[in-house]
Amino acid sequence: xxxxxxxxxxxxxxxxxxxxxTTIILHILxxxxxxxxxxxxxxxxxxxSTPFIALLLIILDKILDKDYLTAVLGTILVxxxxxxxxxxxxxxx
Amino acid sequence: MLPLxxxxxxxxxxxxxxxxxxxxxxxxxxxxxxxxxxxxxxVDIKHAIGTSLAATIATSCIGSSVYLRKGITNLRLAFxxxxxxxxxxxxxxTLVGVLEPRLLKLLFAIALLYTALTMIKGKKxxxxxxxxxxxxxxxxxxxxxYDEYYKKVFYYRPLNKIPxxxxxxxxxxxxxxxxxxxxxxxxxxxxxxxxxxxKVASATSNFMIGFTAASGTIIHLKLGNVEPMLVAAVxxxxxxxxxxxxxxxxxxxxxxxxxxFAILLILSALKMMLS
Numbered sequence: 001x002x003x004x005x006x007x008x009x010x011x012x013x014x015x016x017x018x019x020x021x022t023t024i025i026l027h028i029l030x031x032x033x034x035x036x037x038x039x040x041x042x043x044x045x046x047x048x049s050t051p052f053i054a055l056l057l058i059i060l061d062k063i064l065d066k067d068y069l070t071a072v073l074g075t076i077l078v079x080x081x082x083x084x085x086x087x088x089x090x091x092x093x
Numbered sequence: 094m095l096p097l098x099x100x101x102x103x104x105x106x107x108x109x110x111x112x113x114x115x116x117x118x119x120x121x122x123x124x125x126x127x128x129x130x131x132x133x134x135x136v137d138i139k140h141a142i143g144t145s146l147a148a149t150i151a152t153s154c155i156g157s158s159v160y161l162r163k164g165i166t167n168l169r170l171a172f173x174x175x176x177x178x179x180x181x182x183x184x185x186x187t188l189v190g191v192l193e194p195r196l197l198k199l200l201f202a203i204a205l206l207y208t209a210l211t212m213i214k215g216k217k218x219x220x221x222x223x224x225x226x227x228x229x230x231x232x233x234x235x236x237x238x239y240d241e242y243y244k245k246v247f248y249y250r251p252l253n254k255i256p257x258x259x260x261x262x263x264x265x266x267x268x269x270x271x272x273x274x275x276x277x278x279x280x281x282x283x284x285x286x287x288x289x290x291x292k293v294a295s296a297t298s299n300f301m302i303g304f305t306a307a308s309g310t311i312i313h314l315k316l317g318n319v320e321p322m323l324v325a326a327v328x329x330x331x332x333x334x335x336x337x338x339x340x341x342x343x344x345x346x347x348x349x350x351x352x353x354f355a356i357l358l359i360l361s362a363l364k365m366m367l368s
Contacts, residue, residue: 009158016151016328023325041314044321047150048310051303054154058168069233073172080176081304085311088183 002064003057011057015050019043052078097322100134104326107133108148112334122152122331123273124208127201128361130323138194138201142272143318144327146186147310149274151328152335153303160296167236167293170251170283171301174261178275181265182305186312188270198365201271205362208277209355221290224250238293251287260286269309274302 023043029036055074062071095103111125123145130141160166189197229235229248237248251257260282268275276298283294313319 005162005164009162012154012158012161016154020151020325020328023321027322027325041319041321044147044310044314044319044324047147047324048307048314050154051150051307054157055304062168070169070172073169077172077175077179077304081179081308084180084183085308088187088312089315 003061005061008054008057008061011054012050015053016047019047019050022046052081095135100136101322101326103134104130104323105330108327108330109334112331112336122327123149123271124205124277124358126327126331127272128205128365130327131198132361132364134323136320136323138197139189139316139318140320142189142197142201142270143310143313143316144320144323145272146268146306146313147319147324148327148331149268149272149306150303150310151324152331153274153299153306155332156299157296157303160299163239163296165238165292165296166300167234167238167251167289167297168300170234170236170287170289170293171297173234173254174258174279174283175301175304177258177262178265178268178279178301178305179308181262181267182269182275182309183265183312185266185269185271186309186316188266189313189318190316192270197270202362202365204267204271204273204277205358205365209358209362211277212351212355212358218291219285219288221247221249221284221293222252222288223290224248236289236293238290240292247290249288249290249293251283251289253286253288257282257287265305265309268302268305269312274298275305276302 020043022038026036026038026040026043030040055078059071059074059078062068062074107129108122108126111122111129126145126148127138127141130136130144131138136144157166224235226248228250229237232250234251234254235248236251237246239246261279264275264278264282267273267278276295279298279301280291280294283289283297284291289297310319
C-alpha cells in the first residue's frame with residue numbers, strides 16, 4: 001500500500017499521542033516504584049523519532065511517485081541528521 | 094523548582110493559555126514556554142530550554158499533519174533547507190552545555206525583545222514570486238498550492254537559494270540554543286528572501302521545525318536537560334489551548350491581543366535581563 005499524505009498526517013499525530021502517553025505511564029509506574037525496562041525519557045526519544053518516521057514514509061511515497069529528486073533530498077536530510085547528532089553525542093560524552 | 098505535581102499543573106495551565114493566545118497572536122510555543130518554565134515554574138534556564146524544545150516537536154507534528162494533508166507544505170524546499178538548520182540546531186544545543194546560564198538568559202531576552210518588536214510592528218509580508226503554469230517545473234524548487242481563499246492554484250519559484258541555505262544555519266542555532274522552534278527566523282528567510290508565498294513559508298517552516306527541534310532535543314536529552322513530565326503537560330496544554338480555547342476567543346481583537354502579548358514579552362525579557 002502506498003503511503004498517502006493522510007497516512008503521514010496520522011503517523012505524526014499518533015506519534016505525539018503515543019509518546020506523551022508513554023511518558024505519563026512511565027511516570028506513574030516510577031511513582032508507584034514499579035521497575036520498567038524503559039528509562040523515564042523513553043517517551044521523549046519516541047517523540048524525537050516521530051518526524052523522522054514520517055520522513056521515511058514521505059521518502060517511500062516519493063519513490064513510488066517516481067519523484068526521485070525529493071526522495072534523494074529527504075534521504076540526505078535523514079543521513080545528515082543521524083551523522084551530525086551522533087557525532088555531537090560522542091562529543092558531549 | 095516547585096514540587097513536581099504543582100510544576101506539572103502550572104505548566105499545563107500556562108501552556109493552555111500560551112496555546113490559545115499564541116494561536117491568536119500568531120507566535121509559536123517556545124517564546125512563551127521558556128519564560129513560563131523558568132520564571133513561573135522555577136525550572137533552571139537550561140532545563141526550560143530543553144523541555145521547551147521537546148514540546149516544540151509535538152506542536153510541529155500536530156501543525157504539519159494539517160498542512161501536509163492540504164498540500165501546502167513544499168517538501169522539496171524543506172528538504173533542501175533543513176540540513177543546514179540541523180547542523181545549527183545540534184551545534185546550538187551543544188553550546189547550551191558550555192555556556193553560562195546568565196548568558197543564555199541574556200540571549201533569550203534579546204530573542205523575546207525581537208519577537209515583541211515584530212509583533213508591535215506587524216508581520217512584514219513580501220509578495221511571492223509567482224510564475225505562470227507553463228513555466229512551472231523549470232527550477233527544482235518550484236512549487237504550487239491551492240489557495241482556499243482565492244479558490245485557485247498558485248505556482249511560485251523560490252529565489253536566493255544559497256543565501257537562504259546559509260542563513261538557515263542561524264535559525265538552527267537559535268532553535269537548539271534557546272529552545273525555540275526557529276520559525277521567527279525561518280518564515281522571514283522563506284518569505285522575505287526567497288519570496289515564497291507566506292502560507293507556504295509558514296507551513297514549510299512548521300514542518301521543518303520538527304526536525305530542527307528533534308535533533309536538538311536528542312542532545313538536550315543526553316545532557317539531562319529535559320523534564321519528561323513537564324513536556325507532557327506543556328504539549329497537552331498547548332494542544333488543547335490552540336484547538337479549543339482559540340475558537341472561543343475569535344471575537345477578540347487580534348491587534349489588541351498582540352499588543353498585550355508584546356508588553357508581556359518585553360516585561361519577561363526585562364525580568365530575565367535583570368535576573
